[in-house]
Amino acid sequence: GALALLAACGSPRLSLRPTEHAFTANDYGSVLDRWTRTADDFDFGRLGEVLHVTATFESHEMRWAYVVRYAADHSMTTEERTHLLERSLTDAGTRHRFFVTIGAPIFREGDLTGEQSDWRVLLVDSNGHQTEPVELLRIPRPSHDMRVYFPSIHRQRHVFRIAFPVVDEEGAATIEPGSDHVILRFAGSGGIVNLQWDLDGLGTAATTDG
DSSP, X not given: OOOEEEEOTTOOOBOOSOOOOOOOGGGHHHHHHHXXXXXXXXXXXXXXXXXXXXXXXXXXXXXXXHHHHHHHHTTOOHHHHHHHHHHHHHHHTTEEEEEEEEEOSSGGGGOTTSTTOOOXXXXXXXXXXXXXXXXXXXXXXXXXXXXXXXXXXXXXXXXXXXXXXXXXXXXXXXXXXXXXXXXEEEEETTEEEEEEEEBOSOSSSXXXXX
């Protein structure tokens, strides 16, 4: 039988509310840690087949910290940084984005976009509401910047950007207000990986605790 594995324990409750932050470039690492989850999924009957997944939820807070760090690294003017931040936060109002790296012993089976992959990716809120991605982009050659800002990138891992709508086709929030957690789920015949961010239950979609 397949094993469902959940990764979240001990993580702090997070907030999805669009509030302002007074971050410095040095805060990026700690914010990245708060919004990143890692889990391994495997079937006990086939111990050689292991899926290693790391995902960063690009929340409002995470985006803010990223822009501050990126702007400092690239010597941006205040105006340039403000423009970049506004664009990113506007996007956060329409998309829940995740930066994901996946490794598997059979490399091609970790490619979510490949013909050999049977993994299904879902966003699941605490009410069990499941949403499929509207974007699933594989990044075959991550840039140097990506490698610096997302250290789970490795030559033996596939890299993806995955996005879900903030509001579904029926007009309902994909992470309902009051949700106390949200899960990024990878489901297939080999098992299920649930990466969980625990939310504070306040606002659009809150943050994590485990």
